[in-house]
Amino acid sequence: MIYRATILHLRVPFSFFLLPVFLFALSVSTDMEWANTLLVFFILHFLLYPASNGYNSYFDRDEQSIGGLEHPPPVSRQLYYVSLSLDMAAIILGSLISLTFALMLLVYGLVSKAYSHPGIRLKKYAWASWLVAGFFQGFFTFCTAYVGINHAGLVTLLQPHVWLAALLTSVMLWGSYPMTQIYQHQEDRQRGDQTLSLQLGIRGTFYFAAAWLIITGIGFIWYYQTFYRWQYAVAFVILVLPLVFYFGWWYRRVYLSTSAADFRSTMKLNMISGLCLNVFFILTILWQAYA
Secondary structure: OOHHHHHHHOOOOHHHHHHHHHHHHOOOOOOOOOHHHHHHHHHHHHHHHHHHHHHHHHHOOOOOOOOOOOOOOOOOHHHHHHHHHHHHHHHHHHHOOOOHHHHHHHHHHHHHHHHHHOOOOHHHHHHHHHHHHHHHHHHHHHHHHHHHHHHHOHHHHOOOOHHHHHHHHHHHHHHHHHHHHOHHHHHHHHHOOOOOOHHHHHHHHHHHHHHHHHHHHHHHHHHHHHOOOOHHHHHHHHOOOOHHHHHHHHHHHHHHOOOHHHHHHHHHHHHHHHHHHHHHHHHHHHHHHHH
């Protein structure tokens, strides 16, 4: 029997916040196959991401809030084996699409394990973990999804509209990544994990994220004007306005009192960001389907 604590630590609902990566890859796909698309969606969001969440939870053994869990229960050895089993299931199912896709899933799984495993623990290196997490959850995952959705080879990733979109995904995550650490300073400090947010400080994390948010916005506007239509760029700006307003409102609260940089506010930011981006990418998919 699988323990309730094990299921909670897999944090399946948390995959919603990474759904924009899949939808972005789908929105720029030209040879999409529905069967592959549904299988890629299932593998990423119900196997690969939960496996990564569970594995990292097992080694982190957090006692305070973590992404998607305000009160994480104690972990057991079962969580370790379940996470490895989900990884294996992802690779086996991925091989039904292609060997390339399955190998990319394997690489993602290995890198995600290096993030928290005590033998490597990238998490304790501020800039290295920032670069690696942003690259693999962004650029690499986008490319993985694109290869699976289109049943394509790696050479298709050399198309400018593909690799630039993948790069934009990482730029977006490099901005948001430190914000996910902003409420964990105390526990990270106790463990000796020098996260980027911890080094930047609470207000510094906001300034850093704001700079990357601006770069991301400019990048997306340029991308859609270059490869698609200017209406896409306008829609992007309009749909991310709630995120910008909340970010500014939250910063004002944090400026007055750093205690406002808490778990619930962070999760609200993630939720608003996920909703805005998911709606935008779904709209772009529909516009292209009915254009």
